[in-house]
Amino acid sequence: MTDYRLYLLTWLALLALLACAVAATHWLAGWLAWTTVALCALAMASLVIILFMGLRHANALLRVFGVGGVLWLGFLVVLTLADYLTR
């Protein structure tokens, strides 16, 4: 598959995920809506990082930076929430 075609398919997938997230906001409620929105956002961000930012062709050091950034942001959010939710 050429990169041009792959990028077009990625873009279509991104728009489909966006539609899915907006539909979840309209038709779902509570934790189900939250989970769908979070999964769609994670999938969209991953597609952009891996394909549009070229992480799939990157060397090991750049991959560590890419994955590390997301991982540490996750630690920041989870540990901060853990503090507030267990008080």
Next chain:
Amino acid sequence: MPTTQPLNEAGQVAEQFNDIDQQVQSNLFGMWLFLSTELLLFGGVFAGFIVFRVIHGEAFAAAAGHLDLMLGSLNTALLLTSGLTMALAEQLVNNTRRRATLVMLLATIALGAIFIGIKGYEWYHEYEHHLMPVLGLPFEYPGEHPQQAELFFNFYFTLTGLHGFHMLVGLGLLSVIAILTWRWRDPPRIARQVQISGLYWAFVDVLWIVVFSLLYLLRS
């Protein structure tokens, strides 16, 4: 089958590098390092918002209902499309297709400018409805929990403002790259500059995906 060398791996090697591969990898590494510092900046605001979103769940959900979901979704689609045009520009410049690269760069700039225009319209709409608690402007919230709603709108203007500033920086950067591409004086160098600018632009896309999901989509 012969393989052609991408344009960004051609040209003269700067004197501080051993070879072109080391130069290209150093460029990419430097940009990823910079983007990591940007993630630190946004990450703190994201974490703060999520904590308050959980603590004041009902009030934040109601406040999110005052944002224009249709315009927010349209802006997200525009930005994702600009991510596509920028990625295509990177491919095209590596294949030495100057005119097509220029068209894609201009399309990216146009989509980014429309995004900023729509965001400006949204802000004006919120200003008219007295939902802009900045610079001492009156805040008149029509629902329950006005204090928590004010906190929500503080986060909203901080996040969208910070993101909008990054968009403006990106638009300035891409305008310079478009002029350099139009002149086409040192093509290998231009190809590397397009690649680095593309990283920044895609990262701004990623930030918006998170901002949009947190502010506009969590309404229940």
